[in-house]
Structure formats: C-alpha cells, structure tokens
Amino acid sequence: xxxxxxxxxxxxxxxxxxxxxYVLMEAIAAGDPAAMDRLYKKYSGLLLAVCQRIVNNxxxxxxxxxxxxxxxxRRASRYEASRGAPVTxxxxxxxxxxxxxxxxxxxxxxxxxxxxxxxxxxxxxxxxADSPGQAVEFAEQGELIRTAMESLPSPQRKTLEMAYFDGLxxxxxxxxxxxxxxxxxxxxxxxxxxxxxxxxxx
Amino acid sequence: MMCQQASELIPLYVVGGLxxxxxxxxxxxxxxxxxxxxxxxxxxxxxxxxxxxxLPPAQPNPDVHASLMARIARHxxxxxxxxxxxxxxxxxxxxxxxxxxxxxxxxAVSSYWHLLIxxxxxxxxxxxxxxxxxxxxxxxxxxxxxxxxxTTALLQLQIKQxxxxxxxxMAKQLQVVALAGKPVDKHAVGRIxxxxxxxxxQFCAMxxxxxxxxxxxxxxxxxxxxxxxxxxxFNVDASGDGMLTAAVGQNMDQVSxxxxxxxxxxxxxxPTGSIQLIGTLQ
Numbered sequence: 296x297x298x299x300x301x302x303x304x305x306x307x308x309x310x311x312x313x314x315x316x317y318v319l320m321e322a323i324a325a326g327d328p329a330a331m332d333r334l335y336k337k338y339s340g341l342l343l344a345v346c347q348r349i350v351n352n353x354x355x356x357x358x359x360x361x362x363x364x365x366x367x368x369r370r371a372s373r374y375e376a377s378r379g380a381p382v383t384x385x386x387x388x389x390x391x392x393x394x395x396x397x398x399x400x401x402x403x404x405x406x407x408x409x410x411x412x413x414x415x416x417x418x419x420x421x422x423x424a425d426s427p428g429q430a431v432e433f434a435e436q437g438e439l440i441r442t443a444m445e446s447l448p449s450p451q452r453k454t455l456e457m458a459y460f461d462g463l464x465x466x467x468x469x470x471x472x473x474x475x476x477x478x479x480x481x482x483x484x485x486x487x488x489x490x491x492x493x494x495x496x497x
Numbered sequence: 498m499m500c501q502q503a504s505e506l507i508p509l510y511v512v513g514g515l516x517x518x519x520x521x522x523x524x525x526x527x528x529x530x531x532x533x534x535x536x537x538x539x540x541x542x543x544x545x546x547x548x549x550x551x552l553p554p555a556q557p558n559p560d561v562h563a564s565l566m567a568r569i570a571r572h573x574x575x576x577x578x579x580x581x582x583x584x585x586x587x588x589x590x591x592x593x594x595x596x597x598x599x600x601x602x603x604x605a606v607s608s609y610w611h612l613l614i615x616x617x618x619x620x621x622x623x624x625x626x627x628x629x630x631x632x633x634x635x636x637x638x639x640x641x642x643x644x645x646x647x648t649t650a651l652l653q654l655q656i657k658q659x660x661x662x663x664x665x666x667m668a669k670q671l672q673v674v675a676l677a678g679k680p681v682d683k684h685a686v687g688r689i690x691x692x693x694x695x696x697x698x699q700f701c702a703m704x705x706x707x708x709x710x711x712x713x714x715x716x717x718x719x720x721x722x723x724x725x726x727x728x729x730x731f732n733v734d735a736s737g738d739g740m741l742t743a744a745v746g747q748n749m750d751q752v753s754x755x756x757x758x759x760x761x762x763x764x765x766x767x768p769t770g771s772i773q774l775i776g777t778l779q
Contacts, residue, residue, distance in 0.1 A: 326576040340554030370577045386546040436550045458512040465514040487508040491544045
C-alpha cells in the first residue's frame with residue numbers, strides 16, 4: 296500500500312492520516328482553534344500553490360488562502376465526509392475561490408505550467424511542507440500525479456490543465472486551443488477517466 | 498436524466514465546464530440519491546483534486562497564519578451550526594425529492610428556531626433574575642434613603658430647637674422660675690425660662706420618674722386668682738429628663754406659681770393628679 300493517496304481514490308489510503316483529517320474537521324466544526332491551526336499547517340502550502348497557480352499573483356493567492364481557511368472555520372459543518380476526504384474538500388474549495396477571485400479581478404494572466412517543469416521544484420515543495428515526513432509524502436504523491444499526467448496524450452493533458460487550473464469554460468478552451476467544443480469536452484472527460492484508471496491501479 | 502448521460506457529464510462537472518442547464522439537470526439527478534452516480538462524482542472530485550499535487554507546495558507568509566488565528570480569536574463564536582447536508586443541496590432537486598428536502602428543511606429550520614427560542618427564553622429568564630435582584634437592591638436603597646431623610650429631618654428639628662433654646666437663654670429679658678420636687682420627689686427639679694419680649698418659654702425637668710404609656714406629665718400655670726391653666730404635656734426619658742417649649746399669650750406677671758402633675762395620657766383641662774413639681778414666682 297502506497298502512501299500517495301491518503302485522501303483518496305478507491306482502494307488506496309493511509310488510514311491514520313486520513314482519520315486524523317476527519318477528526319480535525321469535526322473539531323473545527325465544533326469551534327476548536329487548535330484543530331484549525333493544525334489543519335492550516337498541514338495543508339496551507341498545498342492550497343497556496345493551487346491558489347497561486349490559478350490567480351497568478353502571490354498577494355491575491357494569500358488573500359484567497361486566508362478567505363478559504365476563514366470560510367472553513369465558519370462553515371466546517373457543511374463538510375460532508377460522503378463527498379470525499381477533507382483534503383479533497385479543501386482543494387476543491389480553494390480552487391473554486393481562486394477562480395472566483397481571478398474572474399472578479401481580471402488581473403491574472405493565464406499561463407500554463409508544463410508538468411515536466413514542475414518536477415524540478417521538489418526542493419521548494421520540501422521546504423514548504425509542515426514536516427519532513429509530510430514533505431516526502433507530498434513529493435511522492437506529486438510524482439505519481441505528474442507521472443500519470445505525463446502518460447496522458449498531450450491534448451488531453453493541456454486541455455485538462457486549462458480547465459482545472461485556469462478555470463476556463465469549455466468554450467473558452469475551444470477558442471484558445473482552436474479545437475471544436477465537442478473535442479474539448481471529450482479531451483477533458485477522457486483525460487480524467489484515464490487519470491482515474493491510472494490512480495486506481497496505484 | 499439517465500445514469501448513462503449523467504456519467505458522461507460528471508467528469509466535466511468536476512472541472513466546472515458544464516452549462517448552467519446541464520449542471521442543473523445533473524444536480525437534479527444526483528439529488529435523487531442515485532448511489533452509482535454520487536459515488537462517481539465523489540471519485541472524480543477526488544481525481545480532480547489530485548491534480549493539485551502536481552504543484553510544488555508554496556510557503557505562505559506567516560502573516561496569513563497570524564491573521565487567520567487572530568480573526569478566529571476575535572470571532573470564536575462565528576462557527577456555523579451543523580445543518581443537514583440536504584439543506585445545502587435543496588436547490589438542485591425537483592419533484593418529490595425537492596418536497597422531501599423542503600420538509601427536511603422545515604424540520605431543520607423549526608428545530609433551529611426552537612433551539613434559538615429556548616436559548617432566548619433562558620437568556621430572558623436570566624435577565625429577569627438580574628432585574629429582580631436590581632429591583633430588590635433599589636428597594637433596599639430606597640428604604641435606607643427614606644430612613645436617612647427621616648433622621649435628617651429629626652436632626653434638623655433638634656438643631657432648630659437647640660437654636661431656639663440658645664436664643665432664649667441669650668435673651669436680655671430672661672426670667673427663670675425654679676420648681677422643686679416637694680413633696681413627692683425631693684430629687685426632682687424643674688426650670689422655666691421665660692422670654693418676656695417674645696413671650697416664649699421653655700420648661701426643663703430633671704429627676705422625674707418615667708411614667709407608663711397611659712400617663713403623662715402636665716404643666717400648669719397658676720394665676721394670682723388661683724386659676725389653673727394647662728400649659729402642655731410632656732414625658733421624660735429613662736433618666737427622668739423632659740422638656741417643653743411653648744408660646745404663651747398671657748403675661749407671666751399674672752402667674753404666681755407653676756406646677757407639674759401626673760395626668761392621664763393626652764392631658765386634662767383641670768388637674769386631677771398629684772403635684773410632682775411646684776415653684777412660685779417672686
């Protein structure tokens with residue numbers, strides 16, 4: 296059993312860490328600041344990376360990060376475990392709020408980070424993680440996802456990145472990539488299914 | 498919407514690429530509780546979130562953490578109470594599912610309001626208790642204030658009497674009549690201080706025996722033609738001291754003697770008791 300999907304896909308999980316996240320979410324919903332402190336230290340680096348990737352501005356990203364955790368503090372009770380692991384909820388929330396910020400400010404310039412380039416940034420990743428063990432875990436997880444993404448056909452991968460990280464609508468992606476709308480949808484759907492299948496195999 | 502159609506839309510839904518109409522249709526289907534499609538949504542949501550792991554974690558400015566914890570400390574009670582998950586997806590449902598959600602919503606709202614009302618009632622009861630305590634305190638203070646007012650009035654009266662006495666004693670035309678306790682009580686004495694200018698006089702007695710409540714001492718002016726005129730009643734304290742102040746219209750020159758008798762409480766028009774003090778004017 297690998298530790299890559301502590302929050303994750305069928306058949307792969309690290310129960311201790313995942314269970315700890317659920318406990319923290321319960322504690323936060325009950326108004327425990329110490330639990331929020333722990334969850335922040337655990338995932339703020341990851342969520343800031345998501346926000347920064349989307350809004351493409353460090354200051355805006357940190358504001359979104361603060362908003363995300365503040366929203367989590369106030370509305371942790373809205374989290375439903377049946378919808379996914381806490382970290383999935385956090386990433387989804389951060390992505391949604393970052394896209395909102397990007398669309399409202401119109402200041403972010405779209406850019407795409409090639410998966411291959413990201414592989415060279417593990418040093419920063421290690422520095423940002425809350426603990427050495429967690430840094431290794433994030434790095435391992437990131438490596439697996441990058442490998443999975445690299446295995447996707449390039450059009451699927453790029454389309455998926457534009458949809459997920461740039462928050463573009465399918466029509467916007469079609470115009471930008473000069474692809475038919477149906478093809479864009481197909482790329483995204485097939486890309487995610489392919490990624491899911493890879494992750495299932497672990 | 499059938500599951501087949503929903504399964505094609507779910508991957509696109511996860512990345513937020515559906516039109517509003519498509520999203521509503523998919524949400525309606527998911528809201529029916531279809532286990533397969535809901536499980537698929539959860540799985541693809543997780544798959545989408547794994548993309549975040551491609552990114553190298555960043556290091557937030559410590560100020561962000563400080564701001565967050567400070568805000569939490571300031572608004573520690575801002576945590577939203579737990580509500581049923583269905584409540585948050587009501588908008589995505591239709592038909593029977595929406596009715597079920599609406600019922601659950603009403604129950605939840607009703608429960609919430611019941612809880613809120615209960616809490617408010619408890620707060621109201623606590624405030625009522627505090628109000629009662631304040632009222633009791635105010636009543637106690639009011640009683641003390643009234644007692645103080647009475648004491649002040651009594652002191653003012655005593656001061657006024659003392660001032661009158663002082664003025665009387667300082668008058669140039671002051672006459673003094675000495676009364677002796679013979680024959681009843683040899684230790685009793687009395688004095689009348691008469692101001693011939695203001696026609697005010699003051700009687701003081703010492704050494705008289707305290708009387709029961711049913712009786713009182715009464716002062717008499719006895720004129721040269723042996724007429725006895727009542728001049729007022731008084732009582733003495735435990736040490737036998739008593740005082741009486743009055744204004745008399747008659748000229749004291751017509752008075753040949755002064756006597757004190759013990760009479761029924763309230764006094765009488767004609768003396769009936771025994772003489773306790775007596776003195777003659779020179």
